Amino acid sequence: xxSEAGKPDTRHRILEAALELMRRGAAGASLVQIARHxxxxxxxxxxxxxxxxxxFLALVRHVDAxxxxxxxxxxxxxxxxxxxxxxxxxxxxxxxxxxxxxIAAAMDAVRRQDEALEQAWQDRLAxxxxxxxxxxDRLAAEGALRQGLAPDTAADLIWTMxxxxxxxxxxxxxxxxAERYREHVGEALRRALLA
Amino acid sequence: xxSEAGKPDTRHRILEAALELMRRGAAGASLVQIARHxxxxxxxxxxxxxxxxxxFLALVRHVDAxxxxxxxxxxxxxxxxxxxxxxxxxxxxxxxxxxxxxIAAAMDAVRRQDEALEQAWQDRLAxxxxxxxxxxDRLAAEGALRQGLAPDTAADLIWTMxxxxxxxxxxxxxxxxAERYREHVGEALRRALLA
DNA sequence: CTCTCTCTTTACAGGCTGTCAATTAGGACT
DNA sequence: AGTCCTAATTGACAGCCTGTAAAGAGAGAG
Numbered sequence: 175x176x177s178e179a180g181k182p183d184t185r186h187r188i189l190e191a192a193l194e195l196m197r198r199g200a201a202g203a204s205l206v207q208i209a210r211h212x213x214x215x216x217x218x219x220x221x222x223x224x225x226x227x228x229x230f231l232a233l234v235r236h237v238d239a240x241x242x243x244x245x246x247x248x249x250x251x252x253x254x255x256x257x258x259x260x261x262x263x264x265x266x267x268x269x270x271x272x273x274x275x276x277i278a279a280a281m282d283a284v285r286r287q288d289e290a291l292e293q294a295w296q297d298r299l300a301x302x303x304x305x306x307x308x309x310x311d312r313l314a315a316e317g318a319l320r321q322g323l324a325p326d327t328a329a330d331l332i333w334t335m336x337x338x339x340x341x342x343x344x345x346x347x348x349x350x351x352a353e354r355y356r357e358h359v360g361e362a363l364r365r366a367l368l369a
Numbered sequence: 370x371x372s373e374a375g376k377p378d379t380r381h382r383i384l385e386a387a388l389e390l391m392r393r394g395a396a397g398a399s400l401v402q403i404a405r406h407x408x409x410x411x412x413x414x415x416x417x418x419x420x421x422x423x424x425f426l427a428l429v430r431h432v433d434a435x436x437x438x439x440x441x442x443x444x445x446x447x448x449x450x451x452x453x454x455x456x457x458x459x460x461x462x463x464x465x466x467x468x469x470x471x472i473a474a475a476m477d478a479v480r481r482q483d484e485a486l487e488q489a490w491q492d493r494l495a496x497x498x499x500x501x502x503x504x505x506d507r508l509a510a511e512g513a514l515r516q517g518l519a520p521d522t523a524a525d526l527i528w529t530m531x532x533x534x535x536x537x538x539x540x541x542x543x544x545x546x547a548e549r550y551r552e553h554v555g556e557a558l559r560r561a562l563l564a
Numbered sequence: 565c566t567c568t569c570t571c572t573t574t575a576c577a578g579g580c581t582g583t584c585a586a587t588t589a590g591g592a593c594t
Numbered sequence: 595a596g597t598c599c600t601a602a603t604t605g606a607c608a609g610c611c612t613g614t615a616a617a618g619a620g621a622g623a624g
Contacts, residue, residue, distance in 0.1 A: 201481050201482075202481060202482055210389070227492060251385045279481075282477075283478060283481055286394075286396050286397065286474075286478055287397055299542065302469075325486050327549075327553055330543045331553065333538070333543075333555060334535050334538040334539055334543075335530075337534075337538060339532075339534045339535075339538070340532075340534075340535065343528070343529040343532060343534070344525060344529055347494065348525045348528075348529075350525070358522055358526065361383075361561070362526060362557075362561035364434050365560045365561045366556075366557035
């Protein structure tokens with residue numbers, strides 16, 4: 175065990191190296207590339223991770239730990255109204271997705287090749303769906319949902335419109351600024367859902 | 370060259386075999402699997418396609434030719450108003466995506482590994498963007514766009530909301546019926562964009 | 565019959581993953 | 595000092611994949 179932190183942890187070095195490779199678009203980087211980038215032998219990677227899939231999984235958790243996910247979720251809970259929470263969810267995407275996106279893209283590219291990765295991917299989707307449902311329920315409880323829109327349908331619409339994919343389409347694909355994303359996606363959601 | 374059709378065309382058989390494998394979710398099928406499925410040697414594949422990427426490209430064109438893409442686009446042009454065209458675009462996704470989806474998923478999984486595939490993918494995105502822009506322009510010309518919404522922004526919003534990804538989220542991910550997709554996405558778009 | 569085109573079989577080079585074994589360098593502990 | 599343990603290294607191997615190459619079989623056209 176030794177000291178708590180500060181040690182030139184090899185596991186950490188590997189994760190950071192993989193992260194940087196993902197950030198520069200090398201989604202399909204081989205283990206030898208990652209290892210070389212971390213200044214370590216290929217076998218050392220297998221000392222710390224069971225296989226390629228486990229490394230990706232750890233990478234996702236690593237990034238989650240870096241980003242202040244818990245804080246963002248708390249801000250979402252603390253929003254005074256459902257409508258405010260809706261905008262807070264959009265803001266959260268605008269803030270967090272730039273850092274999450276490279277990893278997500280890499281995961282998306284390889285998830286179909288491994289059961290554990292696909293499972294982790296589905297878990298994340300389910301998590302975001304729970305968040306969307308919570309917002310939809312608040313809106314429904316406040317009577318803010320427009321006539322003829324069931325909370326379930328509203329939740330699904332929120333879920334898909336604040337997805338990383340839609341953020342990617344607009345910000346990465348169409349070059350929107352974070353501000354523009356916040357404003358127009360927020361407005362579109364309010365108009366689509368509210369009375 | 371020989372006869373026009375009917376011949377037990379090996380190239381065609383390979384494409385059909387690949388298509389069926391994609392449909393049953395084997396996005397990462399190897400060439401030997403595809404060849405065996407087509408009842409042909411692995412080398413025969415290389416007689417008809419330069420490499421794996423070329424096969425995928427031909428697969429996309431193959432599917433496009435099967436689906437009545439031209440007819441759907443014509444129906445979109447013939448819509449009497451911009452608002453009708455908007456709904457026609459949503460309907461088009463609901464009709465065509467079930468057949469397109471398996472190939473698109475396979476393409477999406479491998480496109481980052483090949484420049485030509487990435488190019489083809491971007492071309493398709495650009496095509497859909499042109500369609501979205503045409504609708505946005507019609508809406509603007511008819512004065513139907515809501516105040517404060519630039520045609521460019523409207524086009525981007527239409528583009529992303531009728532994307533295959535959003536269709537996948539709702540229909541494949543959340544189990545929506547085609548009817549439900551048509552109704553709620555259409556309504557959400559109208560509310561988000563129109564006066 | 566011969567020529568040509570397609571497909572088959574066999575083989576090879578090179579890259580990747582995952583596993584194993586033997587070995588080395590450093591720290592910690594007595 | 596010496597000993598022991600852990601982490602990392604080198605080297606090697608099986609198995610899968612792609613893409614290239616060469617040699618031969620079979621069928622149809624002229």
